[in-house]
Amino acid sequence: METREGAFIMSKRQKGIEKDRLLIDLVRANTNLTDSDIQILLEVSHSLPFISNLENGDVYINVLTKTGESVVVAQYRHPACDLYKRNIVGEIERKVDEPAVYRALEYGVSCRGLIGIIDEGRTMVRHTVSPIFNEKQMVIGSLTYEHPITDNSDTEPIHVRYPMGETHVYLDGQIVQDGLVIFDENGTCTFANVKAEEFYRGLGYREGIVGQRYEDLQLGNHPFSDVIMTTGVIRDEVRLGDYIFEITISATWENDVYKGIAVILQDKTKIRQMEDEITYRIASINEIHHRVKNNLQTIISLVGLEAAQTRDKEVKAFAKTIISRIRSINVTYDLLARTGANSVNLKAMLVRIMESSLESGNVSGCQISADVSGDELELTTSTASTVALIVNELLQNSLKYAFQGRDRGTIILTIEKGNDDSWITVSDDGCGFDEKSEKKQGSGLGLKLIDSLVKSKLKGQITISSGDGGTSTRFSFRSTAKK
Secondary structure (H helix, E strand, O other), X not given: OOOHHHHHHHHHHHHHHHHHHHHHHHHHHHOOOOHHHHHHHHHHHHOHHHHHHHHOOEEEEEEEOOOOOEEEEEEEOOOOOOOOOOOOOOOEEOOOOOHHHHHHHHHOOOEEEEEEEEOOOOEEEEEEEEEEEOOOOOEEEEEEEEEEOOOOOOOXXXXXXXXXXXXXXXXXXXXXXXXXXXXEOOOEEEEEOHHHHHHHHHOOOOOOOOOOXXXXXXXXXXXXXXXXXXXXXXXXXXXXOOEEEEEEEEEEEEOOXXXXXXXXXXXXXXXXXXXXXXXXXXXXXXXXXXXXXXXXXXXXXXXXXXXXXXXXXXXXXXXXXXHHHHHHHHHHHHHHHHHOOOEEEHHHHHHHHHHHHHHHHOOOOOEEEEEEXXXXXXXXXXXXXXXXXXXXXXXXXXXXXXXXXOOEEEEEEEEEOOOOEEEEEEEEOOOOOOHHHHHHHOOOOHHHHXXXXXXXXXXOXXXXXXEOOEEEEEEXXXXXXXX
């Protein structure tokens, strides 16, 4: 004797068979698609209820007829949406009303969030359309998700296509090779696309997963009972063996009746491996910065020890100059090692150089006040090192020549950030210099080194003005932090 439950199941199966037969008849009557193409459309149509329930909107499948018109061959009416309020399978949709559908059918182009007019101008909707491809990459239909234009819900529409025999799922308009697994109301797997089967084979499921229980297939700590009680979408990232998956789980409902669970598996393994590789490389670069800093400090110590062993004043002065130049470069790598970044804050670097210069090169009996002001700017390692060397040289010149015989002096560093070129100005209120003293200073590295570094390394310009009120040197460099 047939039970009421058995009769319900038979009725449900019969309705499914009738929908499949209608799709087959419509496609054969209106197109030249092959049997294998029709089979793909049937598989997509079986997923419509689950996609609709995940997205809370109506979904449709259209095909292009022999006369170039779009006809609906499958439809799922979401109980909370149901835009047409009727079955529209078999109806022709006009190109002026549904341009995105025709674009997908004619050109294989996906469209997301476009406005369309349906039901002969009665309803305005926002829809997302994706072409459906066969194994030969030919467009055989389109999948459309629609919701009222007044709906401000934040969704990530799912669209399916079948290139090269595999199912691809579109999330938030991006093509990703995702796995789709569907469970019935009892937690038994009733559908798994090719990608999902591939994922689970990699996890040791050799016999396929259709027919297995949710408890045996679940990834992460999301029990069956918890999922069906959750009104929203569950998202999680799990690591299993060599795989890292981002999973999306949602219970599916029809007319307020629970129907099952849909699970999307997105393989994040390569992305996470790339992120780990980037992290490793950043750590390696930071370690290099740290070692360069330590090596430069070692050189400073060795030069200082050698200078301490001699009584020659010229050698001592030369050693002091070398130490000052190396120390200015060392400031750059010290900041890199401390911050862990690949760029240096210019103002922080100049403050450190100023402090170091005043500590090691202050004029006896003269109180020097200093200030660093101006715009914030980040520099690459190579640019920062060159700027540090130039600024150090300019500071040493001021400390050596500007305040002789003075009991007080001021040095100001100013940063000006531009779109293409930025500028640094080093100025003092010292005695200035005349042409004769300038030649004397230029006899060594001095201004020759500064001019060479600005023009050859920074590709910039330099101007020097000096008089009774002091000396001001302004030089430029590229603003960008790219190498």
